[in-house]
Amino acid sequence: MSHRARTAGGAVAITLAILLSGCAGLPGFPAATDAPIAHLVEGVDCQAPNLNHDIAVQEGVPTQTDLTAEHPAAPDPGRVPTDFNPVAAYRCTFFGSLDDAQGRWSAVQVETLEGDFGALLSALAEPSDQAGPNQACTADMELVPELWLENTDGDALRAAWPRTSCGKTKPATHTALDELELTDTTLLPLVLQVTREALDANCAMSTGTPEQSLLFGGMGLQTFPEGMSDGAEPTTIPAPPAEAPSLAGVDGASVCVYTVDLQQDPGLSELNSVEGIDDLALGAMMNLQFGTFAGASTLEADAAVLLAAAASASQAPECSTDPTRFAVLWPERAGTRLDTSIQVELDGCQRLFLPGSHALVPAPELLNILQ
Template identity: 30%
Template sequence: MRVHATVATVALFAVLAGGCARTGVDSGAVPGPVRSGPIAEVHERWESCDAAAPAKTNEWYDNAQDALGLPRLDGTFQPVAALICRNGIQERPGGGTEMTAEEARADDLSALLPALLLPDEAATAQACTADLPGVPWLALVDRDGRWVRPGIPIDSCSKPRTEFRQAYEKLVTVTVKSRVLRQMESDEAATAGCSQSYGDMTWASGGAENVRENTLAPLPVSTSARRCVYDVPVGERGSGKPAGEFRDGGPLSAADWAAIRTEIEASAPGSAVCRTPAAAFAVINLEPGGTVNIEADGCRRILAETGNGPGVYLKSSERLTELVFG
């Protein structure tokens, strides 16, 4: 089992600390959530997150705000541990990453339990920010294995009280169960230094009817260049910003970059307008800055955005297609 502080779940704490989705200020009193009962419901023996939490694992995080309206602890239930159903990101031995559904346990409740017993604050007449609070899917178990989902104490703006956020952040947990939900980044993409998915900026910029200069600024002769090739699923082609999935890539040798650079600089001016979406494209990342986006088919355009000049549309060639895509 892996032991780590709950603070490792960075995304959740970012939301617990500051909220998510909406920003702005609401004026006037903020009505608190209506509690669904006077006392937290006690369930029989705990089985697992898969049995107790929502079937859709994204709701372990997205929809746990219902805890702000659940009945509060009344002091009669004596918990000995907390169980947290959450999503996590783990790295594979090959360097890739995957999203997991995790069941974590915390045995030290010395800070969390007093925070859960704090009263709700009265609604304020002052302005409140309009962010949506993140709330963990949290259960408490007693010595007999019975469990409750406690209501989370709210502040005057109907958000989790600061004392609860701080206590939860300091929990030290043990991951007792974990299963893979989906791949986030393949080992191959990680090894190549490429993103698993990437938007076709040549199509997206042309679709936005951006006007590009026709004069290409000099490309760097000596640079660190990395090629990343992406295939565009049929359902993505022609969308506002087609998302490509990683095919292959990696650093370019000096000789390969020299050949590609020469071909790009010899390319004729191209048009941003295109009606035939590409099935594949490549992104060449240049150091210290700049990218060259190249379509494998479709209108076979180049969108060069160097670090020392404006973006330029050019027309690709058979030779460049061969050099970049093989």
């Protein structure tokens, strides 16, 4: 069977801090006594499209390929039938990443557990507690693994976790799972988030257009996967210094090219209802444009010398034509990439942007090289 695995540590809790009142069960995981009998399917599938894949996808990063679309929907979690005799349990946690020839995928970690299932079946049969009046609960968000059971015939079910009166999973289930023997752990791909070309070139899959560096004063809008080693997570580059950096001695540069969809993101309209955002800030956010990775290249030393003169270039005239293509250049000095990027609009106004500077007029030779 290809869809197997397990998650160390069971449920992960992210503490949000305060106390809430009136906590009840969590959506997606019905109480054991209220849930119907679990529906049997052929085989375990932790890659099903209706499972918790959203927490494994980096928000704002366009996905390239979604393998979950190739899988049928998983059944709703339910109670274990009294005549169901499991020979294996599968604990599926949607964290982690997986690199292959295509690039970097979000992944599900699947742990296979075997042994005596008596304690686990007893724990899963416990009734869920009902919330009492004025129930006080911590506001922890519990990230609960998917739990599958499989019998000797290969039939599988998705088990519901019994809940406390605050909607948290009861500890008996976790204890019973930890007493089983871990026989296999594997990572299965879900969504391709970074293509191999972008990964090899250390390019982010998505970044803000050059004009945003002026609009927001260089507030670190560039998302860039630092190092891009196995398991690395995308990070946000900090705001650049107030003054333009020195580009003296630059002898090379890596180039990431992006294309822009000029259609406004419909989701931004939801900001209209957010309190605390004034009209000016809302207008700026509604006009945000982002580029999607389209290719990569490098500038050799003879072309990189053009970057050293960029800081002294003349200020660009007023222009309101949005670009559909732009490049992010990462200068290098003696084989070391500098922390500051240069952004160049490849069409539209064809301006060059340096941190701590006005929009500038790039050298025509540089534009020709980047086209």
